[in-house]
Each structure stands twice: as structure tokens, then as C-alpha cells.
Amino acid sequence: MEIPNPPPFVTLPSELIHHILSFLSLRDLLSLGLVNHALHEHSLEDTLYQPFVQFHVPGTTLTKPSASNWRELLKTHHPYWFxxxxxxxxxxxxxxxxxxxxxxxxxxxxxxxxxxxxxxRQPALTTWAWNPDAVVHTFSPRxxxxxxxxxxxxxxxxxxxxxxxxxxxxxxxxxxxxxxxxxxxxxxxxxxxxxxxxxxxxxxxxxxxxxxxxxxxxxxxxxxxxxxxxxxxxxxxxxxxxxxxxxxxxxxxxxxxxxxxxxxxxxxxxxxxxxTLPEECYTPTAQKPWQGIWCGDYASHGCEFLAIIQPDDPKPLPERAEWAMRARERQGSVSSSDSWSTAPTDAIEEQEAVHTPDVETSLADSVATLQATTPNERSPSPIPSLTEDDSAYSGRIEAIKLTGDPNIPRGEYTFIAPDIGPNGLVRVATEDMFKGARIVRSVGHIAARGFRDNDFIASQLILISHNRLAQYWETFGHVSFYERVDVDALIKVS
Known part of the structure; x- marks a missing residue:
């Protein structure tokens, strides 16, 4: 009986065949192994499966498994590698x-x-030279x-x-x-x-x-x-x-x-x-250096985690956030209503604990007093124009809670800076605490317990560095800080 000639592909040297197979997806590699016996044997080459395993283990370079091989390791956790x-x-x-x-x-x-x-950790009270009346606590989370x-x-x-x-x-x-x-x-x-x-x-x-x-x-x-x-x-x-x-x-x-x-x-x-979040949404880049997972100081609520995103095509601002921005333009720094609700300060927490309908008016009056006495957008230095080196200062910054509290729960905005470019720039800080930091207009999200009466109020986002931010809650005269989380350091197995 005449033996048919083998396909030209399988007559190639094994090293060349394996190199070609290394460009296939896992689905295609497994399908190829069903064609005939020769290709099945080639598809079992163990080194072909090492990249698939490594792809699912970011931040750590794996060595060859001691108890099995790459193919068996990939099979063991399939399809849970995601x-x-x-x-x-x-x-x-x-x-x-x-x-x-x-x-x-x-x-x-x-x-x-x-x-x-x-x-x-235990915070210390510090003084902000630009506004000595503001409440500023240090923040160095572990x-x-x-x-x-x-x-x-x-x-x-x-x-x-x-x-x-x-x-x-x-x-x-x-x-x-x-x-x-x-x-x-x-x-x-x-x-x-x-x-x-x-x-x-x-x-x-x-x-x-x-x-x-x-x-x-x-x-x-x-x-x-x-x-x-x-x-x-x-x-x-x-x-x-x-x-x-x-x-x-x-x-x-x-x-x-x-x-x-x-x-x-x-x-x-x-x-x-x-x-999970798409990695490109929390990975910083040259044009989006503040993207990432952050830890924020929420006073008596403790530390909370948030995703800071710099979207290419941002959605319209929430309605009450838009009102707060417009009211600011018309009247200076005011909230979109006479809300007494929470910001991340111990003083406001005390207000929430005693809130009743009878005292709501007095609490609103207290907020109004803060608004009248807080220096909001006075600029001790000229606002410089942006240069080519400042190209990262453009677009919007959104901070969304991944963890939350009884006032603003997880999955809600905590602050938004609609434009960190020249249109949103308040000033460049000259005082020692934030020297050189750009300060831009923003709005902060507040609410009463149970996420009732949620609202947005005027605030200022202080761009201290790519790893550290601060939020000046103008209405409450309080500064809260945010630190970047080093995710890649945490996924390493020690």
C-alpha cells in the first residue's frame, strides 16, 4: 500500500515547528493537537505552555514547577487563572x-x-500657612x-x-x-x-x-x-x-x-x-499620572480605598455636582445646597450623631458661617500658563470609592476635579506645606447617614505629587490626604 506523503509542515525541524506554534493562542494550540498524531505530539511540548501560565501571574517570574510541568499547571487552575x-x-x-x-x-x-x-496611625495636627484656621491632620497609613x-x-x-x-x-x-x-x-x-x-x-x-x-x-x-x-x-x-x-x-x-x-x-x-477594574484604568501613564488605587483618610471612618481614574471620554457630571460648580462660578465657593452632611472630619461626625430635624437649621447656619470666613480661592501668586512639560495637567480626575462608610458607600464618587488644566487651575502653592503643587477646582461628595440627602460641595484638589493628593473641603475648612497603593509590591509572594 502506498504511504501518503506527510504534510510539508510536519517535515520541518521540531525547533522551527515549536517556534511557529509559540505564536498560537491556547485555543488554537489545543485545536492543532486534534489534527493528527504528529501535530498532537508537537502540541504537547511543555515550553509552549509556560507563557500562558506566566501571563496569569503578573509581578512574579515563575520557575519551572517542581511537582508537575507547565501544561499540567495550566490545566490545574483552568479557567480560574483570571x-x-x-x-x-x-x-x-x-x-x-x-x-x-x-x-x-x-x-x-x-x-x-x-x-x-x-x-x-495616630495623626498630628499641623498648621497650613495659607489658611491657619483649616483643620489639617497628617496621614501616613500602613x-x-x-x-x-x-x-x-x-x-x-x-x-x-x-x-x-x-x-x-x-x-x-x-x-x-x-x-x-x-x-x-x-x-x-x-x-x-x-x-x-x-x-x-x-x-x-x-x-x-x-x-x-x-x-x-x-x-x-x-x-x-x-x-x-x-x-x-x-x-x-x-x-x-x-x-x-x-x-x-x-x-x-x-x-x-x-x-x-x-x-x-x-x-x-x-x-x-x-x-475587577480594567488594568489600563488604574495604571498610571505619562499623560494620566494620577490613575491608580489610592488610600484616603476619612477620619473617624478610618482609611478607605478608592480608584482614581482619568477618563478619555468622561460622562456628564452628576447633576448636583454640576450645580455646585455653577454656583461656585456665580457666588464664589458654596455648596449646591445648605447641606449639613458629612465630609471626612471628626467634627462633622459629631454633628451627624446628634442630627435631628430640630437642629438641622442650626447646623446649616454653622456651615454658612464656615463659608463666610474660609479663604477659598484667594491666590497669593499669579497663575502660570501651562507649558509643554505640563501636558499631564489636562482632563478630568474622578475618585470613586471601592470601600465605603455609612455616609458615602462603596461604588460612589468621593470627589471629582472636572478640569485639572488651565481652566480649572486655582493657583500654584507657594506655602511650605504644598509648595509647587497645583491646586485645581473640584467638588466633594457628602451625605447624611444611610446615603441620605447626598450632595456635592465646592472643594480644591491639591496635586502634591503623583503618589500623594490632598482635598481641601472649603465648606468645612478641612484638608484630607490620599496615598497611592503600590499594588505590584503587594502581589509579590515573600
Missing amino acids: ISRNKIWFADSLHTGKVLIARYDPRINAIEAYALVAER IQLDLNAPVVRLDPTAYGNATGFGIRQVQKEIPMSLYGDPPRASAGLYSRLMLTRPWPEEITDESTAIWPPLILPSSSRTINSSATQFRDENYRPSRLSELSTTTFRVRKWMEFSSRPHGISMRVGEDITTWA
Whole structure:
């Protein structure tokens, strides 16, 4: 019998074939392996899979796995690698939220995510020469991961037999061991991870219960309200093509057992939906140097985390923010209403604690007094014109809370500087505290407890450096500070 000639491609030297295959996507590489026996053997070359694994582990250069090979390692955590690849995850937990930093730990072959926390430390009161009456406290937060227990841990034991590149059990809830080995099952604490599917954009509006909210950039969103506690299979992908790689869920509960009767009772079930941000939206560039994840000083509320974004095509300002900017132009520095609501100051917190309808008028009068005596936009130095070196000073800066408090919850604006260019410039500071910093017009978001009567008031954003900002809340005569979070330093496994 005449043996057919092999395809010319497979007659090439193996090194050249492998080099060509290195340009294929994972899907194409796996498909190529189904063509014939020769190409299947070439598709198994282990070095072809190292770039795919490394792509999902930013910030750390991996060495060859000791217990397996690159292909097996990639299969083990497929399709959950997106959790470590996206690094930053924030929760829809009511009011407060939470931020996770995700990473892959090669020492235990696990994808983990830990809560990002910050210690405010004891502040000191300082004097601002430009406005000695302003309340200015130092801010030097200690930012770290809470390594006591992960919020997410995915290791080979969690997946069971559901591993591989095919259509794995994407609807399965993955049990996570969060408290060591063996897990603390005896304490009745359980946690499972669920995959999600994107919610259709064409049926999404401001009233849709989705996460992340529309004011945060995202390539896809998912529903975060369910009458069945997300037990309905329609909430989860049925195939890999339906999988959202920008959201996931965690189901947590406690379980008590009655030993004499062998009856278990589940209580306190809680489901959290997590979302990530597109990396290009929080990565600083030469033209957008303030983009990033930041930690802010919110006085008695402690430290909170926010995303600072410099959008190319910003949405219209919220209506009350627009009113505050227009009122400022007409009357000087005033809020859009006589709101007494919160800014991040201890004094205002005390006002909230005693708020009743009977005292609202006196509190509004107190704000009016502050407005009358605070030096807002007096400029001790001429406003210089921008030069080519100042090209970064253009466009808008938006600060959106990733964590929140009872007044302004997670997923809401905390401040907006509509134009950091020449049209928004107030002055360049000459006083020692902020010397050389550009100060631009902005609006700050305030509200009473429960996010009631939310409003925007005039403020000034002080661009101290690319890693440090300050916000002068004119109405309250208070300065709060913000520090950049070094995300890349946190994802390194020490």
C-alpha cells in the first residue's frame, strides 16, 4: 500500500515547528493537537505552555514547577487563572465593601486573594500657612494585606476531578479551604466560589442591580441580586464561552450540628459579588499620572480605598455636582445646597450623631458661617500658563470609592476635579506645606447617614505629587490626604 506523503509542515525541524506554534493562542494550540498524531505530539511540548501560565501571574517570574510541568499547571487552575491575572477585586458588600489583592503562590500551588487593609496611625495636627484656621491632620497609613486568612484560596484539592482544558464543571461551586489544612470544618465555617456570567448590556440601566456599578469602567457586569441566593443555574455559565472573567461570587455560611441527632443547621448565609477594574484604568501613564488605587483618610471612618481614574471620554457630571460648580462660578465657593452632611472630619461626625430635624437649621447656619470666613480661592501668586512639560495637567480626575462608610458607600464618587488644566487651575502653592503643587477646582461628595440627602460641595484638589493628593473641603475648612497603593509590591509572594 502506498504511504501518503506527510504534510510539508510536519517535515520541518521540531525547533522551527515549536517556534511557529509559540505564536498560537491556547485555543488554537489545543485545536492543532486534534489534527493528527504528529501535530498532537508537537502540541504537547511543555515550553509552549509556560507563557500562558506566566501571563496569569503578573509581578512574579515563575520557575519551572517542581511537582508537575507547565501544561499540567495550566490545566490545574483552568479557567480560574483570571482571578490572579486581574489582581484587584472589590466587593458589593453593603456600604463598606472590601478590596482584595489576588495572586498565585507557587509554593503551595494555589490562587489566593487577601483583603487589603490600612492602619491610619495616630495623626498630628499641623498648621497650613495659607489658611491657619483649616483643620489639617497628617496621614501616613500602613497599607498591607491581611494574611491571617485568605478570602479566596483555590488549590488542586478544591477542584477535585474538575480539571482540564475542556468544558469543566463551570456551574460547580468550588469549596475553599481558608483556614489551613485540615480546614476548620469542625468550627462550622464554609466558603465556596462561584463563577458568573455577564449580564447583557442592552438590558442594563441605572436601576439594574449589577456589579460593578456603571460609574466604574468594566468590560462586563453581572447581576448581584437573586431571590434564590444564586442557586438557579441560569446565574452561572453553562459553558466556557459564557464565563465572565471580570466577576465572581463567594458564598459563605456557618453550620451547626446536633451530635445526638445528626442534624445540621445552616445559618448566616452571605453571598458577595466581586468585580475587577480594567488594568489600563488604574495604571498610571505619562499623560494620566494620577490613575491608580489610592488610600484616603476619612477620619473617624478610618482609611478607605478608592480608584482614581482619568477618563478619555468622561460622562456628564452628576447633576448636583454640576450645580455646585455653577454656583461656585456665580457666588464664589458654596455648596449646591445648605447641606449639613458629612465630609471626612471628626467634627462633622459629631454633628451627624446628634442630627435631628430640630437642629438641622442650626447646623446649616454653622456651615454658612464656615463659608463666610474660609479663604477659598484667594491666590497669593499669579497663575502660570501651562507649558509643554505640563501636558499631564489636562482632563478630568474622578475618585470613586471601592470601600465605603455609612455616609458615602462603596461604588460612589468621593470627589471629582472636572478640569485639572488651565481652566480649572486655582493657583500654584507657594506655602511650605504644598509648595509647587497645583491646586485645581473640584467638588466633594457628602451625605447624611444611610446615603441620605447626598450632595456635592465646592472643594480644591491639591496635586502634591503623583503618589500623594490632598482635598481641601472649603465648606468645612478641612484638608484630607490620599496615598497611592503600590499594588505590584503587594502581589509579590515573600
